[in-house]
Amino acid sequence: MAKLFFIFLTYTQLSLHLGSIVQYEYIKQEDAPLYGELSCQVSSESSFMACVILSVRSKSVSFFFNKNEHVCRWDCIFLASRSCTTYCTEPWSYYAIKWKTNAALSRPVTSSSVYFNESIKWGSHYATNGARSPIEREIFASHFEMSPWLKIQLIDPKSITFVRVYNRRDMLGERFHDVAVEVSPDEFGNFVQRGFYKGPGLTDQVIEILCDYPASGLYVRIRITEGSSNILSIAEVEIYVV
The missing domain is CATH 2.60.120.260 (Galactose-binding domain-like)
Known part of the structure; x- marks a missing residue:
């Protein structure tokens, strides 16, 4: 598990198209994934909360957010043999669903x-x-x-x-x-x-x-x-x- 840089708790409750209520907790990670992204969905001019909502709706475990340009990347395809570079350094931040073990x-x-x-x-x-x-x-x-x-x-x-x-x-x-x-x-x-x-x-x-x-x-x-x-x-x- 990546070391936590700081904890950002966001409990998001949304009614999805199936009518179910979901609740997830995303946490900002200090370290990039050990594997790298091949492709993601992208949304420009997106707020952080909009990025959370997009991720929840697509059932993404993680997402990237650019705080300077307000760009969200979610629903990513990751490969084990690649390293995450472009979207895993400032001004990008990586968030993932909280887990324990x-x-x-x-x-x-x-x-x-x-x-x-x-x-x-x-x-x-x-x-x-x-x-x-x-x-x-x-x-x-x-x-x-x-x-x-x-x-x-x-x-x-x-x-x-x-x-x-x-x-x-x-x-x-x-x-x-x-x-x-x-x-x-x-x-x-x-x-x-x-x-x-x-x-x-x-x-x-x-x-x-x-x-x-x-x-x-x-x-x-x-x-x-x-x-x-x-x-x-x-x-x-x-x-x-x-």
Whole structure:
């Protein structure tokens, strides 16, 4: 987690097109992301609060704001192999949803299947081991199936803010598409969708999926919901809680 430069608390309650009420807390970060932006949506002559609203409406975990020119950049696509430079230095500031810790690290994980049943190469445990393999092995990969999934058990029920997925880094990033983030209070399959990523993803993309507010559970499942022959591939998944 980036070191906090100063804390700017903004509780924003908005009625979105679905009629739901959301509440998020954005915090100014001293350090730029470890990964860099490939593209963002841009709004000129924008106030800081307008930038917050644009970010909330698009369910962006983070945004950039230029205090001198009043320019907002949100809904960004990030790649793990790039460094953030142009929009991560003065007069730009970087804001991100407040989180406490990555609750997925080293937690037990199961999946609908493992590619060719070879757990040594593509087992589900690679999704929470804290490493992001740059090659096709030592990542999680499922069989080709209609709705592959990966399920993480947290240490206890948590209030979940967002899920960060490091897409596979070698090729075929577009396989990550139509992905639901589902949360359950128990192991009996009472999952409810609390976040969604349409995609398709890019190779090496860092995908952040903001959950509906509030989202609380003991189990988090990442599942492809559309298509008939899908493979779920993930280099690493992080679940951020408050």
